[in-house]
Amino acid sequence: MNAAMTGQNLVEARNLSVSYGAKRAVDDVSFTIPKGRVVGLLGHNGAGKTTLMKAMVGLAAADGELVMLGLNPVRQRTELLEQACYIPDVAVLPRWARVDELITLMSGLHPRFSADRARQLLRRTSVGLRDKVKTLSKGMLAQAHLALIAAIDAKLMILDEPTLGLDVLSRKAFYEMLIDEWCDGERSVLISTHQVEEIESLLSDVLMLNEGKLVLSISLEDMDRRFVAFSHDTAVAEQMAAAHPLLRYRTGPGPSGNAAIFDGEPPPQVQALGQRMRPSLVDLFVALTRKPELDRTHF
Amino acid sequence: MQTWDQRQPIYQQLADLLAAQLLDGDPPEGEAMPSVRALAGRFLLNPLTVNRALQALGDEGLLENRRGLGLFVVPGAREKLKATERERFLHDEWPRLRDRLRRLDIGADQLTWEGQQ
Numbered sequence: 001m002n003a004a005m006t007g008q009n010l011v012e013a014r015n016l017s018v019s020y021g022a023k024r025a026v027d028d029v030s031f032t033i034p035k036g037r038v039v040g041l042l043g044h045n046g047a048g049k050t051t052l053m054k055a056m057v058g059l060a061a062a063d064g065e066l067v068m069l070g071l072n073p074v075r076q077r078t079e080l081l082e083q084a085c086y087i088p089d090v091a092v093l094p095r096w097a098r099v100d101e102l103i104t105l106m107s108g109l110h111p112r113f114s115a116d117r118a119r120q121l122l123r124r125t126s127v128g129l130r131d132k133v134k135t136l137s138k139g140m141l142a143q144a145h146l147a148l149i150a151a152i153d154a155k156l157m158i159l160d161e162p163t164l165g166l167d168v169l170s171r172k173a174f175y176e177m178l179i180d181e182w183c184d185g186e187r188s189v190l191i192s193t194h195q196v197e198e199i200e201s202l203l204s205d206v207l208m209l210n211e212g213k214l215v216l217s218i219s220l221e222d223m224d225r226r227f228v229a230f231s232h233d234t235a236v237a238e239q240m241a242a243a244h245p246l247l248r249y250r251t252g253p254g255p256s257g258n259a260a261i262f263d264g265e266p267p268p269q270v271q272a273l274g275q276r277m278r279p280s281l282v283d284l285f286v287a288l289t290r291k292p293e294l295d296r297t298h299f
Numbered sequence: 300m301q302t303w304d305q306r307q308p309i310y311q312q313l314a315d316l317l318a319a320q321l322l323d324g325d326p327p328e329g330e331a332m333p334s335v336r337a338l339a340g341r342f343l344l345n346p347l348t349v350n351r352a353l354q355a356l357g358d359e360g361l362l363e364n365r366r367g368l369g370l371f372v373v374p375g376a377r378e379k380l381k382a383t384e385r386e387r388f389l390h391d392e393w394p395r396l397r398d399r400l401r402r403l404d405i406g407a408d409q410l411t412w413e414g415q416q
Contacts, residue, residue: 279305
């Protein structure tokens with residue numbers, strides 16, 4: 001299959017599974033990633049995020065169908081990695097190297113890497129070209145890494161927990177560079193994280209994994225249309241619960257600090273009991289990924 | 300980081316925020332709006348969301364698209380915004396404020412216009 005046959009989709013996965021021995025880390029997932037999207041891959045630790053990303057760059061053998069940029073990620077891995085870049089969660093840059101040496105190294109390694117572009121991206125940051133990797137802070141390191149990867153003229157970027165362990169300013173700078181320098185309406189990026197609140201507003205789409213299964217694959221625009229939340233008073237809590245919401249939760253102290261999320265519009269008499277809200281991704285995440293045994297203790 | 304509440308869609312909140320800045324003359328009338336990517340980077344928003352917000356401001360007649368150049372603040376945008384805000388204050392905020400003043404027995408003579416601008 002070539003790129004023309006897959007149309008606008010950069011990624012097409014159908015009935016994809018990845019097993020480690022008897023354990024299915026990724027369990028029969030199907031999704032597509034079109035051009036120009038910012039896709040969040042959300043899931044708790046162990047949900048299968050890293051495994052799925054590894055399969056996408058040919059580092060884990062998968063069953064089912066997976067077409068990346070029109071290519072087979074295992075058999076055509078070299079060609080794929082010319083057009084798709086990946087920062088794994090365990091990524092490290094060599095501590096002894098200077099930043100300008102890394103640029104030279106990348107120039108030799110990657111046919112689509114632009115040294116000029118890397119230097120231009122690094123000017124946004126406080127990282128100097130003569131700085132040694134070992135002298136950089138965690139936040140600077142993440143930015144340097146992103147600058148090196150974003151200097152590759154690729155179609156898809158895959159980032160596994162890119163901001164884990166960074167402070168708030170470093171995370172902001174990281175995402176700022178990503179949005180500003182990478183997202184041009186053509187390229188797409190897949191970001192895994194469990195810091196859901198923070199990246200909600202950045203995303204165009206969300207893939208939600210729970211114990212290897214894809215529990216939600218939706219654009220944020222459709223999410224706003226499909227799911228509705230209502231804040232309500234404790235006095236009507238029972239009526240709200242009787243309408244079978246996905247989740248009921250507290251939004252604040254006092255009798256008015258209750259909310260319920262519904263998949264689809266609840267009946268008008270139920271809607272009249274509360275005030276309509278935009279359902280946040282983090283609430284939906286909790287609703288769709290909580291473990292059944294937590295059900296009883298939740299309220 | 301910028302926080303967005305759950306009462307309204309994010310694009311609407313951004314449109315309100317940009318409108319408030321336009322009212323303060325940022326950017327001034329006749330000048331170019333920042334690019335979608337610049338706004339997306341500044342507010343850490345998906346560019347599609349920024350597009351929707353700008354679209355909303357365009358629909359209100361505050362921004363105009365100049366072919367090949369991008370979006371510009373329409374001359375007269377501030378006056379238009381001020382008129383809308385005035386209307387909103389008189390229609391929504393003032394009745395509530397008036398009721399509260401009455402409940403607190405505060406008369407016009409007790410209100411002062413002095414103080415910081």
